[in-house]
Amino acid sequence: MSNLTLKPTKPWKRTPKQQLLIAVNLLVAAAISFVIVLVTPMKGKLAYLLLFFISTIIVNFAENYFKSGIAPAKDSIATSFVTAGLIIAVVPIFSILFTIFERGRAGLNFNLFSHDMKSNGPNDPLGQGGLLHALVGSGIMVGIALLISLPIGILTAIYLTEIKGIFSRPIKFLVQAMSGVPSIVAGLFILSAVVFPITKSSSGLMGGLALSILMIPTIARTSEEVLLLIPSDLREAGVALGGTQWRTISLIVVPAAKSGLITAIILGLARVAGETAPLILVSGGGDAVNPNPFHSPMGSLPFYIWKGFTFGTTESIARSWAGIFVLLSIIFILFIAARTLSGSEEKK
Amino acid sequence: MSGTNSAISPTSTPEKREITTKPRFSDKVFRGVATVGGLSSLVILGLILIFLGYQGFQVLRSEGFGFITGSNWQVMQDNAGNTDLAASSFGIAAMLVGTLLCAALAVSIAVPISVLCALYLTFYAPQFLKKIMVAIIDLMAAFPSILFGMWGFFVLMPHVEYWAKLIHKYFGWIPLFKMEVPVFTRSPFVAGVVLAIMIIPIITSVSREIFSQTPLDRVQAAYALGATRWSMIRAVVIPYGKSGVVGGAMLGLGRAMGETVAVYTVLNLVYQINWHVLIGAGGNVASMILLKFGEAGPTETRALMAAGLVLFLLTLLVNSIANTIVSRTGGKGR
Helix, strand or coil: CCCCCCCCCCCCCCCHHHHHHHHHHHHHHHHHHHHHHHHCCCCCHHHHHHHHHHHHHHHHHHHHHHHHCHHHHHHHHHHHHHHHHHHHHHHHHHHHHHHHHHHHHHHCCHHHHCCCCCCCCCCCCCCCCCCHHHHHHHHHHHHHHHHHHHHHHHHHHHHHHHHCCCCHHHHHHHHHHHCCCCHHHHHHHHHHHHHHHHHCCCCHHHHHHHHHHHHHHHHHHHHHHHHHHCCHHHHHHHHHCCCCHHHHHHHHHHHHCHHHHHHHHHHHHHHHHCCCHHHHHHCCCCCCCCCCCCCCCCCCHHHHHHHHHHHCCHHHHHHHHHHHHHHHHHHHHHHHHHHHHHHHHHHC | CHHHHHHHCHHHCCCCCCCCCCCCHHHHHHHHHHHHHHHHHHHHHHHHHHHHHHHHHHHHHHHCCHHHHCCCEECCECCCCCECCCCCEECCHHHHHHHHHHHHHHHHHHHHHHHHHHHHHHHHCCHHHHHHHHHHHHHHHCCCHHHHHHHHHHHHHHHHHHHHHHHHHHHCCCHHHCCCCCCCCCCHHHHHHHHHHHHHHHHHHHHHHHHHCCCHHHHHHHHHCCCCHHHHHHHHHHHHHHHHHHHHHHHHHHHHHHCCHHHHHHCCECCCCCCCCCCCCECCHHHHHHHHHCCCCHHHHHHHHHHHHHHHHHHHHHHHHHHHHHHHHHCCCC
16 A cells, blocks of 8 residues: 555557557558559659558548547548648758758858959859858848838837827738738839939948838837737836836836847848848849948849859859858748747746 | 925925826827837838839830730830830730739648648647747748749759649649640749748648637537547637638738749749640749849830839738738737
């Protein structure tokens, strides 16, 4: 009696016998599909996958039908389909990541981060030249976009959550509509509104302006969601202490939402870092490092990739893959940063 | 109270503060600034409309409805070498049809996959797998379009061409898949598959959010009545989330119609209305703008602006409908 311990039971957990049964079912299905491929004219990987899927469904259906009846058998079909849905959705992601790693590796070297393409063509051997100009240009243009969209985006979010004026509903609607503006239209707009009538030449500033149009809705919507999560106790406490609305928001609400707002910024950066079409239209694309956003064309990472791709030789395409590798690494780091920040926020 | 105060210094009695709900000056300024910031989205959208309309006006007036219904794009020059607007013709019908065709194809491929994926993530996945998969799918939504373009061109296109051949072989009798000349490269079908892969993360995350808002009491009631997981989904989740999924699909449609670079790399632009998805000749407004922009003269650039205006209005319409549907379904959530 003394060493009696109660172990928590987990009745929903599969017993070893059930797990074995699942494995047997999959094996049977694989065997059936193998035999069908062997004896019929259907050949190839596609046939294997399709037949494996169909025979898995049939085997599971039969097992459940004879064991428990028609309802669980139907349920097993649904399970097969939703699992297949997940696999189909995820396979391209892994294929993309694998491709970038495989093809981008060849073009990666330290020259990339210390040289520009001033004295090299895209067709030169891979060790020469680099994408310093593109990194600098992308950094400047995304920075300009951030400078413009951060105040506008956060003010929009504050208007929607704190002030709630008569324009709240239409503005909410318009911000959502704005997040669907095609990137090429943003480029055309800057072209028609600024480049043609005023500056008449492409420069980094124009690229930044075009990117900010795409960035504002992302920042506004994410900040709005973040500000909505701030408990209204904090606002009431601020007002009860005699603070005006301005002081309550600027000294209490916004600081409380700080890490969420940083997440909004990071998501905005990740959104525009890879935008290609507007930059092709408005920023030109120099081959030398150009730190001045007000004068002469400016290179950027997406433009560098685009140029290598359209040039079309083996070397230039390898350069493009290396560029994509760098671009995606940046986006990946931004994404992880956003996740970590919002994750730590949730724990508090 | 006032008696003791006046005993110390009769002059320093604090005046009675007026109790008011009128905002202070600082609040008025603050509200003004925030309202201006909030209205900026209206201003920007309005400016886009005005400037693209202003630049494209000349071409739109000379072409009239022919700009949308014609499918001829020809720039004529008079003797002095200037563009002759009356003799030139600008029509984007083929491009519009191509845009709609590719986008519709993308949505019809992506929606079933995304909905199944969202169902799996909401009701089937174990907790650890769910977390990882949601993060991966969100990451995919942040992939730049040029990445999809290059991956689509080098990796996906050979596979999709093979699928297209299979479809043609077995389903060639369906009018949509018919083709006289067997040219499978760079067809709308390829573009549709690439776009489908791009919009799967968007539709999945919208559907997942809607499904996870399904009232828990109804879910538990269904289970308590002895429903299997599938019959619960069919009886509770699908009726509840149906219109939300439609909204998510339309968001995906809007994204697919506005996509430029990814389509440009995998689609062969031909100025001819083509409904047959497997033939290697398609159209796309955004890609055409990018293609023509490089060598366009002033008048042709104006025509491209007009094309951009049409694209802008089209995506605006689709997105507005989508957002209305999603927000109505979501209720208080988003």
